[in-house]
Amino acid sequence: MDPTFEPIIKVEDYTFYYPDSQVPALAGINLTVRPGEFLGLTGPTGAGKTTLALALNGIIPHFQGGRLAGRVTIAGLDTAATPCARLAGVIGSVFQDPEAQLVAETVEDELAFGLENLAVPREEMRARISAALEMVGITDLRHRPLRQLSGGQKQKVAIAAAIALRPRILVLDEPTSELDPRGSLEIVNLLERLNRDYGMTILLIEQKISLLAPRVPRLVCLHQSRIVADAAPRQVLGQEKLVAELGLEVPPVTDLFRLLSRAGVYHGNLPLAVDQGRRELDRLLSHESP
Structure with a gap:
């Protein structure tokens, strides 16, 4: 992260237990997001993605009880000490339904x-x-x-x-889960435009990796309540063991080029979208180096 930017989202050693649960929904989470970032967050069901969204907008701890440790600050505001009404002017939330x-x-x-x-x-x-x-x-x-x-x-x-x-920040928790492919694409294209044209910080929680990977510069993966990856999508999807463990649905074009890389046929960056894959195939077929 560029040290000249003060993080707009900062999560420090954050752990949260829902009432009567002995298993943490979030465990030792550390995350910083700078102003204007478009961040993707993914992971299997039950990994803690929604809980993190609720911690960011202050619903935890103001409306959802439980045991917590650590700290979440949004644009310098401690969410545990700031009323949700005030946080609403800084961070907006959209849920899957x-x-x-x-x-x-x-x-x-x-x-x-x-x-x-x-x-x-x-x-x-x-x-x-x-x-x-x-x-x-x-x-x-x-x-x-x-x-x-x-x-x-x-x-x-x-x-x-x-x-x-x-708000300066928009957090969306699987907003495309009930939508068909066309509707899903419209929503993600809209978020890209809000980020690009208005400088809005976007945190998009999404399991449809084919939507996320070509668009977000940074992908964070949660698994069993912990962050297990935080890198560029190509770096994350290139870790086959991690992808299999998380059950991530890799874009078909990325999967194809992983197979070509494994066979020693391809040595370039993994394409994340069909148009990228088409260009790389053209290079391969014309015997150009990537």
């Missing part, structure tokens, strides 16, 4: 709900709603009833509602 977090009848009312709770003046509220809808690309849905929207549209509304609060 939009139905679980949408509370209003229409799209506009949904975006207004959080702003009203923060006592944002009405004129500023209108401006924030318009800006958030435009950023997410759903201005045309402003007056639509939520019940008429598709799953992908509802997920975009949830993202817009979080953005309307103007």
Whole structure:
């Protein structure tokens, strides 16, 4: 990490036990994220990914009890000592099931709900709603009833509602789990744009490695409540033993080139996306060195 940047997320020796559990949901987690990063977080079910998301936005410990040690700071705020209402202005959260977090009848009312709770003046509220809808690309849905929207549209509304609060960080916990491939791609492309065009720090929890790997510069893997890898996606996916242990679904094009590397046919960087693989195959077939 560039030492000139103060981390916007800092997790220090963080351990958390849910009530009545003797097994930690998180164990000795250390993680730093600098402003403007697009970070991917993955791992098998039960690894602690959702628990980490809840620790970042303050739901743990303010609304979810348990035993904890260590410290989480968000933009310099200690989450254990800072009310969730104040944290909401710094970190926004989107969960895998939009139905679980949408509370209003229409799209506009949904975006207004959080702003009203923060006592944002009405004129500023209108401006924030318009800006958030435009950023997410759903201005045309402003007056639509939520019940008429598709799953992908509802997920975009949830993202817009979080953005309307103007957080510096957006944490998304498997936001594509209920979506088809097209809807999943739309959401991840949207997050790329928010990161690139608006400098928003994004932490995307996702098990669909084919979506994550080509887009995030850094991939963190959780397993049995601990961080077991924190590196560029190519470095992580190149560790075959780790990939097998975590049960990660490696992109088919990456798997193909792993086989070619093992056979001694290919000696370059592992492609993470189809277009990258096509270029590397063209080089191989034309007998060019990678």
